[in-house]
Amino acid sequence: MVLQRIFRAVIMGPPGSGKGTVSARITKTFGLQHISSGDILRANINAQTELGLLMKSSIDQGQLVPDDVMSRLIMKDLRAMDQSSWLIDGFPRTVSQSEALDNAYSVDTVINLNVPFQTIKQRLTSRWTHLPSGRVYNVDFNPPKVSGFDDVTGEPLVQRDDDTPDTVMRRLKAYQTQTEPVLEYYRSKGVLETFSGTETNKIWPHVEAFLLRKLSPAKQNVA
Numbered sequence: 001m002v003l004q005r006i007f008r009a010v011i012m013g014p015p016g017s018g019k020g021t022v023s024a025r026i027t028k029t030f031g032l033q034h035i036s037s038g039d040i041l042r043a044n045i046n047a048q049t050e051l052g053l054l055m056k057s058s059i060d061q062g063q064l065v066p067d068d069v070m071s072r073l074i075m076k077d078l079r080a081m082d083q084s085s086w087l088i089d090g091f092p093r094t095v096s097q098s099e100a101l102d103n104a105y106s107v108d109t110v111i112n113l114n115v116p117f118q119t120i121k122q123r124l125t126s127r128w129t130h131l132p133s134g135r136v137y138n139v140d141f142n143p144p145k146v147s148g149f150d151d152v153t154g155e156p157l158v159q160r161d162d163d164t165p166d167t168v169m170r171r172l173k174a175y176q177t178q179t180e181p182v183l184e185y186y187r188s189k190g191v192l193e194t195f196s197g198t199e200t201n202k203i204w205p206h207v208e209a210f211l212l213r214k215l216s217p218a219k220q221n222v223a
């Protein structure tokens with residue numbers, strides 16, 4: 001779909017709720033740029049940048065990285081795509097981060113994936129990731145064509161260091177205490193749209209239909 005105006009969206013949801021999976025479908029269908037805070041941090045760790053080395057232990061322990069570090073990283077990327085429509089995945093994750101984003105840009109829509117914690121715990125231990133692109137697979141749900149290798153590049157897949165059962169529990173806890181208040185922040189602004197379910201393939205048609213309505217040319221002209 002060709003968008004008539006700049007559209008800015010955020011996707012939220014607990015760890016493993018399918019943000020990366022749904023973002024890939026949104027960006028493919030609607031042509032938005034995808035920015036994933038987790039992918040940016042993992043790229044820094046992989047390239048052994050100073051920042052990556054500093055942040056690795058927090059991430060591996062399931063803790064959030066400091067607000068100022070994260071906000072600076074994301075804002076730098078957003079400034080580089082000032083004239084593009086975008087979808088941010090994994091940011092904001094605290095009320096302070098949402099205020100930082102709000103000071104620079106107004107967000108049109110926040111898509112919230114509401115998936116039960118029980119479902120999530122099972123998923124994350126069977127996830128495999130292609131680190132350079134952030135593409136995710138799951139041995140039960142969407143396996144790669146060749147086991148252990150990325151469909152597009154043929155490069156090896158890895159399991160994330162923060163996908164161990166103990167760390168997943170800590171990430172869920174951090175989500176409850178630090179990120180759930182962000183949902184309230186966006187609900188009060190009237191931009192939060194929640195999609196509940198246990199299967200991405202069942203949630204996706206609702207997200208797609210919502211965005212089609214929201215981005216149809218008639219609506220887009222009404223700015």
Ligand code: AP5
Pocket residue numbers: 013014015016017018019020021022037038039041058059060062063064065066067070089090091092093094097123124126127128136137138140141142162171198199200201
């Ligand atoms: P980040 O990379 O953002 O991780 P997360 O929020 O924990 O989310 P995930 O990427 O684990 O899950 P997802 O919702 O994208 O789900 P996915 O599509 O992969 O952040 C990592 C860390 O970086 C944080 O813990 C923190 O330390 C730091 N960080 C990042 N942003 C930050 C910020 N703003 N501030 C501070 N710190 C920050 O799906 C999950 C799996 O389920 C996949 O295997 C998928 O294939 C599978 N799946 C999907 N649907 C189904 C289904 N229906 N059935 C079975 N499996 C399914």
Ligand code: MG
Pocket residue numbers: 019020036038
């Ligand atoms: Mg992700």
